[in-house]
Amino acid sequence: MPKDVYLKKILGSERLQRIxxxxxxxxxxxxxxxxxxxxxxxxxxxxxxIVDLDTITLSNLNRQFLFRQKDIDKLKSLTIAQAxxxxxxxxxxxxxxxGNVMDTNLFPLSWWSQFDYIYNALDNLExxxxxxxxxxxxxKPLMESGTTGFExxxxxIYPYSTECxxxxxxxxxQTFPVCTIRSTPSQPVHCIVWAKEFLFTQLFDExxxxxxxxxxxxxxxxxxxxxERILLQANELSALKKLVSDDDFPTKLVKKIxxxxxxxxxxxxxxxxxxxxxxxxxxxxxxxxxxxxLLSNPENAKLLTDDTHDWSVLQNIYVxxxxxxxxxxxxxxxKQTIITFDKDDEDTLNFVxxxxxxxxxxxxxxxxxxxxxxxxxxxxIPAIATTNAIISGLSNLGSLLYFNSDFVAKDTxxxxxxxxxxxxxxxxxxxxxxxxxxxxxxxxxxxxLTKNDFKMTLAELVKQVSAKYGYSGDISVxxxxxRLIYDFDFDDxxxxxxxxxxxxATDEVLLIQDEEEELENLELYIQEVQDNGGNAxxxxxxxxxxxxxxxPDSPSDEEMETTTVVLDDEPPSKKRKTNGxxxxxxIIL
Numbered sequence: 001m002p003k004d005v006y007l008k009k010i011l012g013s014e015r016l017q018r019i020x021x022x023x024x025x026x027x028x029x030x031x032x033x034x035x036x037x038x039x040x041x042x043x044x045x046x047x048x049x050i051v052d053l054d055t056i057t058l059s060n061l062n063r064q065f066l067f068r069q070k071d072i073d074k075l076k077s078l079t080i081a082q083a084x085x086x087x088x089x090x091x092x093x094x095x096x097x098x099g100n101v102m103d104t105n106l107f108p109l110s111w112w113s114q115f116d117y118i119y120n121a122l123d124n125l126e127x128x129x130x131x132x133x134x135x136x137x138x139x140k141p142l143m144e145s146g147t148t149g150f151e152x153x154x155x156x157i158y159p160y161s162t163e164c165x166x167x168x169x170x171x172x173x174q175t176f177p178v179c180t181i182r183s184t185p186s187q188p189v190h191c192i193v194w195a196k197e198f199l200f201t202q203l204f205d206e207x208x209x210x211x212x213x214x215x216x217x218x219x220x221x222x223x224x225x226x227x228e229r230i231l232l233q234a235n236e237l238s239a240l241k242k243l244v245s246d247d248d249f250p251t252k253l254v255k256k257i258x259x260x261x262x263x264x265x266x267x268x269x270x271x272x273x274x275x276x277x278x279x280x281x282x283x284x285x286x287x288x289x290x291x292x293x294l295l296s297n298p299e300n301a302k303l304l305t306d307d308t309h310d311w312s313v314l315q316n317i318y319v320x321x322x323x324x325x326x327x328x329x330x331x332x333x334x335k336q337t338i339i340t341f342d343k344d345d346e347d348t349l350n351f352v353x354x355x356x357x358x359x360x361x362x363x364x365x366x367x368x369x370x371x372x373x374x375x376x377x378x379x380x381i382p383a384i385a386t387t388n389a390i391i392s393g394l395s396n397l398g399s400l401l402y403f404n405s406d407f408v409a410k411d412t413x414x415x416x417x418x419x420x421x422x423x424x425x426x427x428x429x430x431x432x433x434x435x436x437x438x439x440x441x442x443x444x445x446x447x448x449l450t451k452n453d454f455k456m457t458l459a460e461l462v463k464q465v466s467a468k469y470g471y472s473g474d475i476s477v478x479x480x481x482x483r484l485i486y487d488f489d490f491d492d493x494x495x496x497x498x499x500x501x502x503x504x505a506t507d508e509v510l511l512i513q514d515e516e517e518e519l520e521n522l523e524l525y526i527q528e529v530q531d532n533g534g535n536a537x538x539x540x541x542x543x544x545x546x547x548x549x550x551x552p553d554s555p556s557d558e559e560m561e562t563t564t565v566v567l568d569d570e571p572p573s574k575k576r577k578t579n580g581x582x583x584x585x586x587i588i589l
Contacts, residue, residue: 028121035392323350343378
């Protein structure tokens with residue numbers, strides 16, 4: 001019996017033949033990638049390229065089942081390609097690539113153009129946005145997928161027919177003021193951030209770049225006593241850091257942080273007018289004797305690896321003592337004068353978990369398990385192997401529709417899974433592109449220039465662009481992220497050849513803007529080719545400029561910085577006309 005007999009029955013001979021003759025790329029070889037590659041391979045795809053930058057670590061093994069302990073420190077892309085050969089029943093050609101997907105030297109646009117379909121198996125927002133834009137430039141179908149704990153989703157993206165990855169704003173994690181973190185915590189996350197970014201950093205890591213000055217604190221509180229107390233705490237911790245080598249350092253640490261500092265804070269009566277005041281931890285009277293008993297029994301060391309049970313206050317003190325002693329030994333050995341927090345480093349994680357819980361206890365905040373604290377301190381959501389497997393299967397199944405002879409993009413669906421009752425798996429029809437989107441709200445295409453084309457002047461290119469796309473008036477041209485090289489009152493570059501304009505080169509982007517506000521913006525990706533048949537400009541139809549009644553979303557500070565247009569050696573005078581998008585940020589102090 002032929003190996004593909006069942007695939008023919010399920011997919012049909014015609015569709016299966018298209019799949020077999022296709023060339024696809026999977027970006028990412030982690031949790032989703034390991035599951036997805038198996039599905040793609042068993043669906044009969046003819047050639048599968050795998051791109052990943054990482055090497056395999058111990059923490060990968062619990063969910064990335066194509067890797068084994070012997071594979072630690074090996075390249076993910078190469079190892080995953082070798083691992084699936086035992087069930088490569090349809091003789092797919094597997095081509096691994098190790099490198100950053102955003103490296104245009106390793107992966108130029110011409111490299112991406114060879115693929116029939118792109119699969120994202122990434123956990124990196126910047127890389128996802130980059131691949132999304134490449135798909136728009138090349139008009140290549142892209143299957144976007146992601147998981148967060150028990151939740152996951154797939155989003156089929158068919159450029160300019162459906163929403164792209166950036167059409168909907170991404171959630172922005174909350175940020176917390178310094179004064180809340182250091183003076184008046186009210187949530188577990190406040191204590192965790194304090195333990196990681198303030199206490200641990202002050203004692204064991206470099207601190208110069210993370211010091212808080214009086215001017216910064218004045219933006220958050222007008223209480224001079226609170227500002228003085230926060231600055232004094234930093235100075236006192238700097239002094240305490242010099243005592244790290246002392247045998248009784250853990251005791252000094254607990255007494256200072258959870259008793260002396262808390263008692264000093266209680267003197268600031270203004271802080272507690274509308275809050276429940278903290279209770280200092282009386283270590284000597286309440287906990288010292290019991291702690292000595294715990295420390296004397298070696299069997300209690302199992303607490304240090306107990307991730308899922310709630311620790312008592314005494315147990316948290318024990319873990320803080322033991323982790324501090326371990327960190328002391330690392331410093332005393334001379335091998336590590338600086339220790340940086342790492343969620344996979346048991347000593348640093350134990351220190352932060354115990355320190356955060358003791359602060360929570362003092363401030364009447366619920367305590368968390370070490371597992372929960374690891375998620376927050378590491379800015380991660382736990383990866384669940386089953387969720388990855390389900391989403392990978394849906395990614396593969398969703399993409400197979402594309403290879404139907406009667407495929408229509410609008411008939412595809414986004415799919416969501418969750419652990420919530422009655423919402424285990426739901427689907428929704430794909431939406432059209434969001435006209436306010438900074439990516440698919442702007443037509444993207446490739447301008448293919450030969451060496452001879454680079455000898456034309458900028459004025460000649462502007463004339464060709466205006467004629468090709470039907471601009472009725474003036475246009476402006478921006479090179480790269482922010483450099484205006486031409487508009488109606490800035491024509492210094494007009495008579496320069498393209499090859500003589502600084503930065504005008506392959507893998508750069510031109511933004512064409514209609515000064516009459518009639519047609520949408522056009523982004524052209526510059527690509528040098530041997531032959532373009534005498535037609536450098538792409539055949540695209542520009543949409544009418546969409547007018548919005550409401551004000552567009554304000555761009556973030558970061559976006560404002562990257563979209564300021566600078567005239568050659570002149571002050572900024574024009575802003576690039578793109579809509580802002582919501583950026584993901586980490587907890588910021």
